[in-house]
Amino acid sequence: MSRSHSMSMGEGVPSLSYLQTMYWAVVGTAIGCGTLVKIYDKALYRQRMSAASGSQLYPARPKAALPCTMATIYAVVREVSYASYPLGAFYKRLPWMSTPRLPQTSPTLGRALMVIAELVLVLALCFYKLDPDDQWQWEDIGYRTGYIATAQLPLVVLLAGKRNIIAWFTGTSYERLNWLHRWVSRILFLTVTIHMGFWFSSWARYDYIKVKLTTEPTTQRGFAAWCILLWIVLSSLAPARRWNYELFVIQHIISFVGFFAAVYLHLPEELKVWVWIPIGFFLFDRLFRAGATLFINISLLSKTSKLVTSKATFEPLSGDTTRITIANPRLKWEAGQHVFLTCHALAPLQAHPFTIASIPADGKLEFLIKSKSGSTKRFFHHAESSHGLPQTSHSKSHERSVILEGPYGRIRPLRQFDSVFLIAGSSGATFTVPLMRDIVSNWMVQAQGRVNTSNRSVSAFQGAATRFIRFVWIIKSRSQYAWFASQLETIRANVDQMKDACYEVEVEMSIYITCDEVLEAADASSGRQEVLKGKDPYASKQTSLGPIGSKGDQQESRRSSIDVIKGEKTGVISINSISSSAQIQTSAATSCGPNGVCCCTQTVEDEAQAVESGGQCNCQCGVDSIGTINKQAVPIQSVDQGEVPPRATAEEEKIKPLHKPEIVMVAGRPQPRKLILETLEQALGESAVVVCGPHGLVDDVRRSVVALSDDRAVHKGTDAQGIYLHAESFDY
Secondary structure: OOOOOOOOOOOOOOOHHHHHHHHHHHHHHHHHHHHHHHHHHHHHHHHHHHHHHOOOOOOOOOOOHHHHHHHHHHHHHHHHHHOOOEOHHHHHHOHHHOOOOOOOEOOOHHHHHHHHHHHHHHHHHHHOOOOOOOHHHHHHHHHHHHHHHHHHHHHHHHHHOOOOHHHHHHOOOHHHOHHHHHHHHHHHHHHHHHHHHHHHHHHHOOOOHHHHHHHOHHHHHHHHHHHHHHHHHHHOOHHHHHHOHHHHHHHHHHHHHHHHHHHHHHOOHHHOHHHHHHHHHHHHHHHHHHHHHHHHHEOOOOOOOOOEOOEEEEEEEOOOEEEEEEEOOOOOOOOOOEEEEEOOOOOOOOOEEEEOOOOHHHOEEEEEEEOOOOHHHHHHHHHHHHHOOHHHOOOOOOOEEOEEEEEEOOOOOHHHOOEEEEEEEHHHHHHHHHHHHHHHHHHHHHHHHOOOOOOOOOOOOOOOOOOEEEEEEEEOOHHHHHHOHHHHHHHHHHHHHHHHOOOOOEEEEEEEEOEEOOOOHHHHHHHHHHHHHOOOOOOOOOOOOOOEOOOOOOOOOOOOEEEEEEOOOOOOEEEEEEOOOOOOOOOHHHHEOHHHOEEOOOEOOOHHHHHHHOOEOOOOOOOEOOEEEOOOOOOOOOOOOOOOOOOOOHHHHHHOOOOOOOEEEEEOEOOHHHHHHHHHHOOOOOEEEEEEEOHHHHHHHHHHHHHHHHHOOOOOOOOOOOEEEEEEEOOO
């Protein structure tokens, strides 16, 4: 490309530099709209917290004209952007495509519209006032597509960085932009292919392609850049990333360097600035992250001999899970965030993202890491070896130096919502439990900071507008409950204190167990009690959760169902969406796992009724599998997070009112739609729905939110309040 970037291609045809400017004008406008949304969300949060501190009723409900208008706009945009289409019916028409590895749901409409908008913008700029059928304009199209391709380079790199300007302006995080980075890169590849195609078509008229590729350095470098970009696009597809993520990262960086080197040598001098700009963004991201990592992990002024400040202990848990604990970290974080953790002693030169399972009030970082392969498997083996055999589980773990990078991840503060619905599958609770604990800890700050116990409002930014939390956790085995047994018990005890002090708050917790070795007919009574005790074979101490109680009435409604399937090789829970009307009918032989393990396939239609009636696990090898962890009385003093409250005496238990929250355990699968509807129907303001788990669960919850928002006509002339959805899924 040797044509001057300021040269016009004819009368009325914009110059090449003008088209590059127009591209970034549109991209900048989109980023500006995201920034305005972020500013409005922050202003809304401050307004709600101010309303809560001012003793206003229903602080999460819009009242003025502007908030009501914005709430309606938000409701419409959310319904459109969250919408997706199940692909099961499509796969049935093409049996050769029917495989569990293929996505079971289409991308959301919001993502699809963003990609289409970028594609339309690029193609419009490439062909504006040019005729691709006119062979005398093929070189002009070749020039223009090359210029438009170079203009896309900064956006591709910006979206790839973990510390990038777009995420900062729009109030999001890198992992929620990474999908867009991949699609913008694919559109860049399409643009470069069009650029090369029209040049080849022009040369083909004179049989000149081979001559250009063998004799002209500019053409050779451009073709090399196209080949490298093709490799980058293909190697970035999901199967390649999941096959070996560490190898993917290494080759991706090497390919990135090779691509930019080839592009730099291919471009004329006036366009090389478009290479230096993304290189600057890349270096800023790397240097900023390196500086922050050194500050967090390296202590040059320490009087001790320890250069690395982060020391971690490794503890094996049931379900091939490792608990990693770092005491007194220098890292500052919020609930729901994650960090990249590196332990060179066990897994050299590997850094993986792990959700922080603790909150800042704990004074420590905790991670619950499922053992799969690579570094996670090494962590678990080290934890087992340092603890010895299960009978010597009281031995102390050996500490290892670790490097932390982060924290990353952003979510709108949940304390601004009237009601919060949290649902997680398996280790997804490492995301939802800290969010719930954060709200409850702010309730405790509220209770201790007010003299008038009849007023549930709090000082600005110290309390919450939230009054109701619904927590649902889907696990395969009762032993996994021990991961968070003490934290959930503490939440229950703290809510007891709030309600005893006349605060109008409520927390409902349900644990759905889908496959468990103790749910078998051999020993009904002992098995049921073991479920409720939440014992872990590796735990250094056991948590007794009290006798079985009962759960109060709940409203009835429809919901979508989820199918929990055990992976044959890894044992990981995979939750795939199915029709709510298609109840799975399986025999005892197919429903029971090895050694009589009960794998419940039933969908719990009514949780309250199932608890009251003592429902059966429908695999027919199970027993009475419904239970409720009974309430315990707690003293008036605050209960520290992570500490299990003392059991009340029989006399104290008799005097206690029967309004205590309970932890309900149910054998089977939940229907997210009904559970979400129950939360929405009692909401007095905007609600938040947070889901973390496998793709099937996330897709089911997302479609349920869209359907409920549409069915209830949220902010469309009805009293139904808005629904904010935050979804996290297991993926690279």
